[in-house]
Amino acid sequence: MNILEAKNIDKFFHDPVEFQVLKNIAFDVKKGEFLTMIGKSGSGKSTLLYILSTMDTDYKGELFIDNKLVTGLSKDQLAELRNEKIGFVFQFHYLLPEFSCLRNVMIPALKLGKLSEKEIEERAYKKLEILGLEDQALKPASKLSGGQQQRVAIARALINDPLIIMGDEPTGNLDSKNTDIVFDIFQDLTRNYGQTIIAVTHDEDFAHKSDKIIEMKDGEILRK
Amino acid sequence: MNINTLIAKTYIVSNKKLTAVAVLGVLLGMSIYIFMNSMMVGFDKSSTSSLFKSTSHIRVYKDDEISKALITQNNNKSIIINPKVVPVNNTIINPNLVIETILKQKDVTVVTPQVNSNVFYNNGKSQISGLAVGIKPDEANLMYDIKSFMVEGDFEQLKSNPNGIVIGSGISEKMNLTVTDNINLTSSKGINRTFKVVGIFKTNNSITDKSKSYINLSASQQLLKQGNSYITDINVNITDPENAEVVAGKLSEITGYKAEGWKQANETLMATNKMRKMIITFVSLTILLVAGFGIYNILNMTVSQKINDIAILKAIGFKGKDVIRIFVTQAVTIGFMGVIGGVIIATILITILKRVYLGGDIGYFPIDYEPKKFVQGIVIGLVITFFAGYIPAKKAANVDPVDILRK
Numbered sequence: 001m002n003i004l005e006a007k008n009i010d011k012f013f014h015d016p017v018e019f020q021v022l023k024n025i026a027f028d029v030k031k032g033e034f035l036t037m038i039g040k041s042g043s044g045k046s047t048l049l050y051i052l053s054t055m056d057t058d059y060k061g062e063l064f065i066d067n068k069l070v071t072g073l074s075k076d077q078l079a080e081l082r083n084e085k086i087g088f089v090f091q092f093h094y095l096l097p098e099f100s101c102l103r104n105v106m107i108p109a110l111k112l113g114k115l116s117e118k119e120i121e122e123r124a125y126k127k128l129e130i131l132g133l134e135d136q137a138l139k140p141a142s143k144l145s146g147g148q149q150q151r152v153a154i155a156r157a158l159i160n161d162p163l164i165i166m167g168d169e170p171t172g173n174l175d176s177k178n179t180d181i182v183f184d185i186f187q188d189l190t191r192n193y194g195q196t197i198i199a200v201t202h203d204e205d206f207a208h209k210s211d212k213i214i215e216m217k218d219g220e221i222l223r224k
Numbered sequence: 225m226n227i228n229t230l231i232a233k234t235y236i237v238s239n240k241k242l243t244a245v246a247v248l249g250v251l252l253g254m255s256i257y258i259f260m261n262s263m264m265v266g267f268d269k270s271s272t273s274s275l276f277k278s279t280s281h282i283r284v285y286k287d288d289e290i291s292k293a294l295i296t297q298n299n300n301k302s303i304i305i306n307p308k309v310v311p312v313n314n315t316i317i318n319p320n321l322v323i324e325t326i327l328k329q330k331d332v333t334v335v336t337p338q339v340n341s342n343v344f345y346n347n348g349k350s351q352i353s354g355l356a357v358g359i360k361p362d363e364a365n366l367m368y369d370i371k372s373f374m375v376e377g378d379f380e381q382l383k384s385n386p387n388g389i390v391i392g393s394g395i396s397e398k399m400n401l402t403v404t405d406n407i408n409l410t411s412s413k414g415i416n417r418t419f420k421v422v423g424i425f426k427t428n429n430s431i432t433d434k435s436k437s438y439i440n441l442s443a444s445q446q447l448l449k450q451g452n453s454y455i456t457d458i459n460v461n462i463t464d465p466e467n468a469e470v471v472a473g474k475l476s477e478i479t480g481y482k483a484e485g486w487k488q489a490n491e492t493l494m495a496t497n498k499m500r501k502m503i504i505t506f507v508s509l510t511i512l513l514v515a516g517f518g519i520y521n522i523l524n525m526t527v528s529q530k531i532n533d534i535a536i537l538k539a540i541g542f543k544g545k546d547v548i549r550i551f552v553t554q555a556v557t558i559g560f561m562g563v564i565g566g567v568i569i570a571t572i573l574i575t576i577l578k579r580v581y582l583g584g585d586i587g588y589f590p591i592d593y594e595p596k597k598f599v600q601g602i603v604i605g606l607v608i609t610f611f612a613g614y615i616p617a618k619k620a621a622n623v624d625p626v627d628i629l630r631k
Binding site for chain 2: 046053055088094096108111
């Protein structure tokens with residue numbers, strides 16, 4: 001079953017000069033797949049990820065998520081879709097420093113508003129437990145170590161049980177030990193929870209352990 | 225609690241210093257706005273109330289007439305004219321009928337005739353020039369509340385004593401007169417008459433106190449060698465002094481005499497009031513605006529500081545309007561705190577100033593709690609803080625998360 005499908009995606013940068021970043025990109029992602037995108041700087045892999053994430057809407061071609069066309073939806077519709085179906089992990093954790101870890105994890109679910117605050121809190125605890133952070137839950141996010149913060153960010157990405165988790169260099173800022181931890185978590189999520197993950201990475205080792213690799217060069221897919 | 229509100233609250237609480245500075249800005253602006261405007265209303269009230277001690281709302285009198293050409297303008301002939309004031313008597317004809325007619329008008333509360341006579345006060349060798357105002361004591365008291373500024377004697381006695389006179393405190397001091405003393409008046413028509421001082425008043429306006437006296441209407445008519453139908457002025461008070469101009473227009477149509485409202489009669493005073501109003505409004509609004517800029521700046525700073533937060537919130541599904549709500553909530557909360565503080569401070573300031581004694585004509589500082597100005601201040605304060613928050617919030621809502629997160 002295809003969770004995500006990209007058809008003939010082209011993307012241009014207009015500033016300072018017209019430049020085609022992505023050329024005719026087409027691929028699909030199946031449920032439970034752990035997919036990594038690699039390539040040199042400027043190969044367009046991050047640009048592609050932001051298009052897939054629906055945050056960047058300035059492209060040509062078609063994008064399907066959960067078999068629905070999302071190209072052309074309004075910004076607000078896309079925001080709702082991201083809230084419900086996509087979880088994000090970035091190179092930098094981007095936690096809200098004034099909030100406790102637990103709150104940070106809860107925010108997307110509070111935004112979604114499908115469960116009561118109490119239920120959300122329980123769920124958030126469970127997610128933190130999966131990531132081994134239950135004892136850090138009530139600390140302010142800014143007081144945690146880098147590796148811990150990144151794991152909190154992963155818990156936040158998981159809170160709404162998203163269809164896909166997207167990672168932009170999720171291990172880019174971590175040492176090898178923490179990289180291994182994050183990788184193990186991702187692998188565990190795909191194997192045991194059937195979670196679909198798309199991640200952009202520089203890290204060859206990290207990529208080779210994933211199910212599927214898309215290598216990009218100069219805006220084109222070199223190999224799958 | 226709604227998640228947007230929760231985030232706004234956290235921003236307010238976690239950055240106490242910034243919040244406090246912004247609140248203080250609004251608080252100062254608000255309190256000064258309410259305070260200054262209440263003061264302005266107080267000034268206006270005190271200046272009109274002191275004015276109404278000697279002036280009625282409307283004065284009806286016979287205006288001087290200018291002579292006109294006897295024939296109308298004709299193209300064939302040249303007409304030589306020499307317009308001048310016609311030397312006719314300035315008395316109102318059949319004053320009782322005119323008074324009755326005026327009394328029938330709605331809004332009219334008091335109508336009283338008055339005859340002013342320029343006189344010399346004589347006592348022994350000393351002589352002071354002044355104005356003897358011929359009045360009907362009861363009606364005049366209703367109109368000017370003369371009893372409220374009597375310092376000696378009894379105004380009531382003027383009614384029973386046709387030779388009674390109530391003099392200003394300045395005259396009494398200069399001529400060394402007290403109640404029951406006699407005083408001699410010489411009018412412009414050369415009539416000499418002796419009056420008995422029945423009372424002394426003090427308005428704290430020294431020129432009035434040194435020259436004015438009240439006598440009975442009939443005595444005044446006698447001083448001017450006139451009969452008892454000689455009335456030069458009819459004074460009219462109405463329910464709302466602000467409508468004086470409109471009612472005056474009506475009265476002049478009905479009676480055929482010139483009717484002049486107090487605003488028209490005191491144009492200099494009105495111009496001064498207007499000027500004061502403009503200055504105070506301008507200054508107080510500017511202060512409020514500056515407070516608004518304070519909030520704007522602080523929220524702008526917050527937006528720049530929180531740009532990463534905004535980006536991630538948008539990435540995880542917050543819409544533009546959610547972001548606007550977060551920052552507007554923050555601004556309006558600051559606004560509310562400032563407004564409440566401002567109202568309290570303004571109330572305290574007014575309470576203190578109300579107790580300051582200035583003396584003279586004014587007495588206590590003329591300021592009072594003006595509910596209208598409080599409401600006005602609160603509304604303007606909230607509107608300004610709303611917009612001061614909305615503009616940076618709009619900016620935050622337009623943040624493109626891709627730009628921030630890709631860095």
